[in-house]
Amino acid sequence: MSYIKPLIHHPLSKQNSVGYLKSDYEGVISTLCAGCGHDSISSAIVQACYELSIEPHLLAKLSGIGCSSKTPAYFLSNSHGFNSVHGRMPSVATGANLANRDLIYLGVSGDGDTASIGMGQFTHVIRRNLNMTYIVMNNGCYGLTKGQDSATADEGSKSKSGSVNRFAAIDLVGLALELGAGFVARSFSGDKSQLIPLIKRAIQHPGFSFIDVISPCVTFNNNVGSTKSYDYVREHNEVIKISDFVPEKDEIKVEYDEGTSKKVKLHDGSDLELSKISSGYDPGDMKTALLRLQESRVNNQILTGLIYLESDSQDLHSMLDTVKTPLNKLREADLIPGKKELEEINKSFA
Amino acid sequence: MSDNNIKINDFVIRFANVNGTGSASANSMFAKSVFRMGIPITGKNIFPSNIQGLPTWYEVRVSEKGYLGRKEGIDIMVGLNPQSLERDVRSVKPGGYFMYDSTKLLHKEYRREDINYIGIPMMEICIENYTDPRLRQLFKNIIYVGALTTLLNIDIEIVKGVIADEFSKKPKLIEPNVKALLLGVEYVERNFEFPLNVYCEKRDLVKDKIVIDGNSASGLGAIYAGATVAAWYPITPSTSLVNAFENFANKLRIDEETGRKKFAILQAEDELAAIGMVIGASWNGARAFTSTSGPGVSLMNEFLGLAYFAEIPTVLYDVQRAGPSTGMPTRTQQSDVLICAYASHGDTKQVLLFPSTPRECFDLSLTAFDLAEQLQTPVIVMLDLDLGMNDHLSEPFRLKKGHHFERGKVVSTEDLENGFHFGRYLDVDGDGISYRTIPATHPTMGANVTRGTSRNEYARYTEDEREYVKNMDKLIRKWESAKSYVPGPEINESFEHSKNAILYFGTTLFPAVEALDMLRENGHELNSIRILSFPFNQEVKDFIDRHDTLFVVEQNRDAQMRTLLMNEMDVDPKKLIKVLNYDGLPITADHICREIMQNINKSEPVNLN
16 A cells, blocks of 8 residues: 655745755655554654755665665655665665765665665675665564564574574664774664764765664554563664754854864765764773673673774775766767777787 | 698697696787787687696687687697696697707607607707796797797797786886897797798787787676676686676776775675675666676576566676586686576476677677567576687677667556556556566565565466466567577578588687588588577577577587477477587587588598698
């Protein structure tokens, strides 16, 4: 079944700087379960893109297979989307990005789609530092096939049917750090105040950005004993606070007291200000990030916030040294070498 | 014993070497020299899946008549590999020649009474003239080229020219190579009568033809077809296709102002990712391709189904090798016909193209990229190891006048502004081919979600069975339309009265042409049809209907093309006779002729000259 959303705007809704209303960033009505964490993430994406004043058609949204991967239909209807095959979104995103470096690429995936069947592609897209934002809607289970444990389910976590997971969990944040992702964050679908600014910052990052969003499955994994339930995550959420980032074009600048904030100058020209709430935390330092992540794990906490940020990273196009013009905009005259060249080639094989 | 039959420009010479000893470049310089004497040649590498140490062979067929297929029987063997000596001696035709390094005595068990031995003390000459052990090994190869130059009456100036070209980037090496060449020449002049009974004479038969392998030709074709994105995973025998694309691109596709690349090549983590990247790039409006071989096609099946169902242009080169599984990675076969034709689960049919020569690899590359966009579907170009990796005599590359890209039904910003009613899967023209938009075409119109799930004509998810069936029927309508887009067969129907014909495709071309001549000499006149594409169009059907018996020649065990003909056109299986070769070596005219003769008349003696 599909529903059409009414085209009614709230009288107070405002156009953003590119002339779009927030509703222009919405998609069709979700068919996920009521209360699904994924829907909150979809609406955070809508809010983030609206606030960033992205022209929707200049963003491409991609996904694999699973509950999470259905969501591209539920946000950004004016963007082209690609709901690909299970675990293979990164390769499709890579090809798309190679074809047109000017678009914004937003990939959404799930814990099954990324940490199991798609593990290979996930690791390699990080290595290549593809300029994209990769969001995992992480609920620790396979929803569409009725609640089997996924590879991110914590050891000892209890499923709705009462069985206990005996296998070690794969922590995608730790993995992304190890693999050298330039932007690594974790958030919680229930904390929009944290999630929206993280998505905004991730989209602005000129390279691979990864956000692992704990997103409880209300139907199969929200029970007592589950470590991915709303209650559990709220109780164990250890937040690294960051301020809303301020792009250069915005004139408003949030001031922080000396000593409580750290300003990072990014090579795309924008500034990122980070509140040093946790003493000694420097998201620009890989060692600190890895250590904090480990500590938090040992303490049974779920570390959320911007965990690591590399201020200067070379994306795939710079590594490949491709022309600035998107490859899909090159014309026949740019691409066909001509008859004289062909004659030369013939000669070299005679 | 010597055979008094003098054979001019008609012989097979095989080089038996140890893999990784630098013999390949010496052997190809030999072949190139004969070619530059104006004589048609074809070279075949028979090599192991190994970097160093195992036996490798290189076979050159010299044929004044222009028969470019492999031929059974070896006239001259250059046997330089102790590991394969016994087998190499055995494989020489009676009356033929066996050349060897006589630095060491040839054991008497390798002596045959019915062949001629030519001992050249290659290593001894090297030791006398060179001190560096590496150079001794390399120049040993050039010494036998020198010996053959004199024995086979090859123009020494031509060989020198080939050496100069080979080392044009390292000119310091020209002089020492020429010196080694002359050492071989002089030894023969002092010790043997020359030329042999088998030798070369200058001709003017190759005109403007070139010698190139099919992978290079395909890589070049992809350049002229406008491919900008190539994603691949290393696999024999397809690797050199992307390498060639990269080499040509580095020469032809560099932005003059900035020095930046007007292409992107990415080595993927596996074949799944490679085809995924191609699909992503094509979806986003670039021309993209990957190349692989059988094991890669197995892995790509899921994505090929997506591209078929979601209707995304995709170009894939399959350079086939001997399967199943890892099979014989360095041997040739045409055994991916069925897996490619019906790649992926569910009801799928994929467009295939079958080039036979390097020139066709180039031409059909242009066709493949056009067809993929015109039909919005995968197009698989079916090479095999023989075509892809071996050098072939070929027509030179030419561009058609007014060569341009056919991008198919793409809706522009203006179309949308002007009120074009867009539905991604609407069959507006009734040919099953819908209109597509490239991402970012318009701020508020034309966006849609591409998906492998069932959807309606406006690309919205649906599980409505009527919408599903409508879509599946549209896809088959498109398949029917494809028959008028794909290149038709090459038909030779010189024998109007004949009810027998031979049907073949790909690298069977030259052996088949030769076999037809041999059959005719034996009193059998057969018509012929060469398949260039799948789906089969009406011309194929009509030709089959006009004949009672078709010998379907294939380089696989299970007669896969025959199955395809039966399955797609309801051809009576009884009229399709299998002629198969699946030992991993290129099929020969002798084999085709023998099989067909045996079938036509089992008691008739077979004369294969």
